[in-house]
Amino acid sequence: MTGNSVEVRDVVKCHGTTLAVDHLSLEVRRGEFFSILGPSGSGKTTTLRLLAGFERPDRGEILIEGRSMRDVPPNLRPVNLVFQTYALFPHLTVFGNIAFGLEMRRIARAEIEARVHAALDMVKLGGKHDRLPSQLSGGEQQRVALARALVNRPAVVLLDEPLGALDQQLRQEMQVELKTIQERVGITFVCVTHHQEEALTMSDRVAVMDHGRLLQIGSPQDIYESPASAFVANFIGVSNRLTGRVAAVTAARCTVSVPDLPAILAQRPVGVTEGGRVTVVLRPERLHLSRDVHQNGFDNAVPVRIDKTVYNGNEMQYLLRLSDSVLWKVRVPNSGANQKRFLTGEAVFVRWNADEGVVLTE
């Protein structure tokens, strides 16, 4: 079966006087890993709680597996939530926690045993079934929370900042593992996170939200390479920006004039004409630094002063001052001891090709 696991249709949710979710519509395809990405207060957690049934939409409708969830309480919805704080039952063992949902649905004891142990194996916790949650590490608790949801084979697993409480290294391991597990079980995952790397690594598709509104929806590549707005560009990774007016246009390119800087050659966005205001967005890893003034095949070369250098092990980060008001970040991978380094205060050139940047119109 193909189709949509989740359909959110023009949902509005107010918390007091604030609009938590503002006319949200989106569809999650069956079997996909879908992430809702946004800063705190973006409405992403409210959206998840609306899907789980803990909150009711003020307007609009939510369908899960084609069935309207209007007036359906959480215990009757074919979804299970992995809580940010895990919310494991402290008085039950790992087994008791994972078996809870099956027991509530009055599944036969033998089947419960088999399914719980299969779930434990899947999250690599075999043999820890008789522990209490307080005897587990944070990472193990996270796995129990995941198993507790998966064991019920719901239509959708909802994850609220699933890796938020883990330390950096464990978080990166779990990103890969979560995706692997999701692909193996084939259950639709809807994951809420404020962590852009997490969303890009794990998801088939990402929805970016801010202030209750959906800003962009697409594959991780779409979101990263072609952000639809300055907010998305900024929120997904570090981005460098230049705002100016279009001085000249050709079929595919435009020339942007920015105060105090040489003219910038960039892609021409649809519908842009001479005199329009545009913002050029560039990723730090797409820029090249050189002491050489010549463009050497690059479309653009802008003189900059190095404000700060940061040695990061695998890369060098340079903070560049383009003008009084414009600061950029550039990343240069560490390619060995012979690599030429730039010094703080040095005057250099930053170079890039017109195709690298995304040009946003206002």
Add this chain to the structure above:
Amino acid sequence: MTRTVPSTDPANHPAVARLPGWLLMPGLAWLGIFFFIPLLLVLVISFAARGTYGGVEWTFSLTSYANLIDPLYLTIFVRSLTLAVATTALCLLLGFPMAYYMARTPLRWQAIWLLMIMIPFWTNFLVRTYAWMFILRTEGLMNTLLMDVGLIASPIEILYSDVAVLIGLVYGYLPFMVLPLYAALARLDFSVVEAAWDLYASGWGVFWRVVLPLTKPGVIAGCILVCIPSLGAFITPDLLGGAKTMMVGNLIQHEYLVVRDWPFGSAISFVLMGVVLLGMMGYLKVEGVWRERI
């Protein structure tokens, strides 16, 4: 690996744990002088004989305990136990939803509710019990109101009955149930409640499988705080029960102050203590078995 549970076990903080030994002393001394020694005295007296004109004759005797084996006293004990258990059950039934509501309201409201629970303590218990007499009397507030509304044709004779005592006891001890329950429920992580709900538990399922087990210490504390004092209550049964509804507390008071049979009063006191202790031990045993089975 990081533990998410913060360590509250003093054994993990030896530098802090070493200090407080002497902190126990003032309290222990107070209890020793004013509780333990008098209690021993009562125990000794219970094995003495009654003087001809009251007072105590210092000869060893089991008469007081033998006197207790009398259907009259058994009736009083059974009535006291029944009333105490009924009081506890009613307090739990009324107090749990109340405490649950309090624990779920915004913090500012919780403080207000707690204050409301405390307010009755500002008035003397005796005065409050007298107020109940005014309410429950044949021509009292309750009967007048019910008759005015037309719910009853003639007054209900409720004062000086077991029911009146029960009402008074529940009224008096409800705060002692609500406060520990509230403390337990306020500590409860409500995301766990949501988790159970999300995992297909109905309202009752959430209550029985998650809320109740996690607040059991509060339930037990509340039950003990209500059951034991209501078992020994004497003001409430005295004023609301009249002569017909005597409880153990009244019996003890009667023996000490009216009959002036101190040994018999002491013996009753110790039997009452024994009953309470047996009950507690029985509970702990059942609880232990239950815990092993899990």
